[in-house]
Amino acid sequence: MSAPRSFLLPPVATTTGRLLAEAAVWRGMDVRTLAGPPIPAGLSGRAHLYGGERFAGAVTAALDMALLDPPLDLLAALPAHFTGRHVELITLGQARRHRTPRFVKPAAGKAFPAGVRPDGAALPAHLPAELPVLSAEPVIFTEEYRLHVLDGQVHAASRYAVSGILDSAPLPPGHRAIGFGAELLNHLGSGLPSAVVVDVGILDGGRLAVVEANEAWFSNSYAADAERVLDVVLRAAGPARDLRDTDRPFVRRRAAGVRADAAARDLGDLPQ
The missing domain is CATH 3.30.470.20 (ATP-grasp fold, B domain)
Incomplete structure (x- = not known):
């Protein structure tokens, strides 16, 4: 008999995480909270997860998993019929040149809080200028x-x-x-x-x-x-062997040179 699928959660609990864990238990899944390294290598090929970027990055670096992301330019590429406003995909450096209020958010992830800034000078100064962001009229x-x-x-x-x-x-x-x-x-x-x-x-x-x-x-x-x-x-976070060909363009790529043991040190430092 094959081992059950595992559902992995970060050490920082969330309401959604608890609800999903309960649903996973009812399905007979092996639900685990990973409080820190090491990440059990035996979970490779049968693990799914729910958690923030650092947690997900650490787990996928240690296990053979694939995470699905929407395209960065999804909003910017949609016609106005669906957006109801002008949205563009630009860099953070370009957004820093805004002189009027704009809604700005990272195109992927949560590097800084999304929101309306009075001008580009109000955007975070410590992040790289090449970071992709979405900029929209408020x-x-x-x-x-x-x-x-x-x-x-x-x-x-x-x-x-x-x-x-x-x-x-x-x-x-x-x-x-x-x-x-x-x-x-x-x-x-x-x-x-x-x-x-x-x-x-x-x-x-x-x-x-x-x-x-x-x-x-x-x-x-x-x-x-x-x-x-x-x-x-x-489906969005599971074994790479389950990945559908049509989903391959949407798989999040790991940063080059990231080792599983180094990534695992981030398990306790998670976004809310």
Whole structure:
């Protein structure tokens, strides 16, 4: 009998991590919290994870895993029908030259908090100028929703904010945000990984628009069904041998020269 699949969590607990762990236990998975090195080599080929960038980087450096990310230019490449605003993919150095308020966020990861800056001088000065960022005209979302996507379909959904304040609630199957998500996914076709998170919202004025896309392996589930969210997370962060050919363009690449033992030292230093 083959060993069960493992579901690995970082030492910093989160509500979503606990919910996913419970769902994984019900499936008979081997759920483990990794408090520090060494990462058991015997988990290679059967491990999945949920956790932040440093944790994920350490685990994937030690085990043969693949993490799926949305494309950096997803928002910038979408037509205005889906974004409702002008969005561009630029470098942090270019964003530092902004002279008017802009919403700026890292194109991938969480190197600095996303938000509206009065000008480019308010952006972090310690980060490299070549860091890719998304820059957009500021808009107001009256409600925001998280869509967990699997195989080009909305697999789980939740409201997560009202007027910029966290306020999670489950979405009924016929909610307009799910319909908008289906339209977006049909437009994107093969332009997304098979497991990903897409946030959409209602702009001030009533129009639906894409907020952003994120990796499913460290995105809050909010009020969505944890069992269905787990389906997406397991696909988004799992053994490389399970990787589908269509997902290969979306695999996060490890930094050159990173050794598993060095990466493992980051297990205790995780983003919230």
